[in-house]
Amino acid sequence: MRACALLKTHSIMKLFCLAVLITACFFSCKSPDAKSPSRIEKRDEILKNIIPPKISENRKVLTDFGAKGDSLTNNKPAFDRVLKACKEQNGCRLIVPPGIYLINGPIHLVDNTCLELKKGAKLVFSTNSKDYLPLVPTSWEGTLIYNYSPLIYAYQVKNVAIIGEGIIDGNGKNGFSKWYDLQKPAQQLTRKMNHDGMPVKERLFGEGHYLRPQLIQFFECKNILIEGVTIANSPFWSVHFLKSENITARKVKFDAFNKNNDGFDPEYSKNILIEDIDFNNADDNVAIKAGRDHEGRKTAMSSENIIIRNCRFKGLHGVVIGSEMSAGVQNVFVENCGYGGYCKRGIYLKSNADRGGFIKNIYVNDVEFGDVEDGVFITSFYHGEGKGFETDIRDIFIENLKFKSASHAGLVIQGYPTKKVSNVNFTNVRIDSCVNGISFTNAEHIMFNNVVIGREMEVPTAVK
Incomplete structure (x- = not known):
């Protein structure tokens, strides 16, 4: 009788755990038909809220x-x-x-x-x-x-x-x-x-x-x-x-x-x-900021929902985020832009370990530069300063980006040892001429799709 009672109790517990698991899935799992909004949908939703006076x-x-x-x-x-x-x-x-x-x-x-x-x-x-x-x-x-x-x-x-x-x-x-x-x-x-x-x-x-x-x-x-x-x-x-x-x-x-x-x-x-x-x-042509160090972190008012499109860049840097960005920067869209002359750097995300904060959900699409020193430069070591407040840099999506030449470096990522730069996607990126193609440190989940630095290789030659 005691064994039967234990068996019955064990069965009840199994059924209870299964019910809890099913309930948790019901409330937490996404429907198979649900999907995240696309970049264009996100951008257009922001545009609805921008109305000139x-x-x-x-x-x-x-x-x-x-x-x-x-x-x-x-x-x-x-x-x-x-x-x-x-x-x-x-x-x-x-x-x-x-x-x-x-x-x-x-x-x-x-x-x-x-x-x-x-x-x-x-x-x-x-x-x-x-x-x-x-x-x-x-x-x-x-x-x-x-x-x-x-x-x-x-x-x-x-x-x-x-x-x-x-x-x-x-x-x-x-x-x-x-x-x-x-x-x-x-x-x-x-x-x-x-x-x-x-x-x-x-x-x-x-x-x-x-x-x-x-x-x-x-x-x-x-x-x-x-x-x-x-x-x-x-x-x-x-x-x-x-x-x-x-x-x-x-x-x-x-x-x-x-x-x-x-x-x-x-x-x-x-x-x-x-x-x-x-x-x-x-x-800098556009420099997106969000306060400095202690004050920025305390203010906690991120710069967000920023669309930069159909512009012609010329100057020191094209689009910059930082270095004063301690309250965070998110939801930035750079689209359909060209150049009117030389820029030292094209896309430049810069922070250091005095800042804290975050840089995330950055979208660069259909942008072209001429001659630059560096193409894309993402760094957590701006001026080599700081300690204790690493920046969370992640979810960067770069597609259809082109440079004629980069005299110093093409693609650079410098994460922090305790806070790596994460989830950076390069799609259809081309740099026609480049001294140093790629330099990535403390970076993870970096994805490439159709990236050509230097001359694109054709069909391999055969042995004669």
Whole structure:
């Protein structure tokens, strides 16, 4: 009887375990018909959330407020007057007629405002640093601080646009760019404040610190359009999207050759379309960032849902992620882009073990470069610095990518010993001429499909 009871209990337990297993499968296993969305489906879902702001029909002409495009008159007061009127009337379309407009100080944009530069209009900013005081909330190389105002500054505004065929000249070569060799002490101080967690309101820079302001910055803004204008001679980064969302940038031209003259720098920002851009920068064309080190990890606001398409790259690097990306970068699509000239590197993902964070779900499709130093460079050892906060770099999908030549290296992956770069897919990649084809360290699950570096081999010759 005891044996029968034990046998019965054992059978019941087996049936119970089987029932649990079936139930777990029912709730956790995917249906055979279910499938993950394709790259195109993911991209198109993002595009649904990117809608340019509506332009106000309330038209104001800058010269009606005392401005003169004679390259001599200070037009800062005229801009202040017209923008005050725009704010009181809940927005406007501010039209700048042809002419050269000197501005001794920053332009601070307000809600529902479109700055339209007509063909032949040129804004030229002063070189006197005192014109850009008082200090404003901003950031510098991934650390939030108070500093000189960016030359065109939008802070906590919505529905704002900069459009037209005119030129925005930061006059950096004759002004702030001369500070590059003086910035090191303040640069190091920002990093110490970041690592120490000092309250942002106590991070006061400005006079005596030599940190150059950005040319254009949108900080905590929603619904942004920048279209058609030429951006030249920036003192520092050219266009900085900081903690902002729903951004459209198209048909912009860059002519920026000073130190650190990146084109677009999205940081802690999302839902961004960058298309049909002619880059010509002394630094990165697009550099996607997400805060630096301790502050970035604490903020935990990833840069995401970014589409870069139909652009022409020329400058230092084409598309860059990092190195300040401690809150993470994900869902980046680079599509149908070509080149307008030389780039040092084509696709460049850079981090180090001070950063942490992640870089994932990066898609590069149908992109062509000419002559470069390095084709694709993915590194966890940027500047050889850092410890304790390795970056998770994974799920990179590169398809239909071509280079004429790579004078240094074709494909480079440098993972970290304790955090390898993982799941990188190369499909239909061709480098016609290359010194060093492949260099992979601390990398795993790297997949190749139709990759040719150098001359493609044909039918093997037979023994004669």
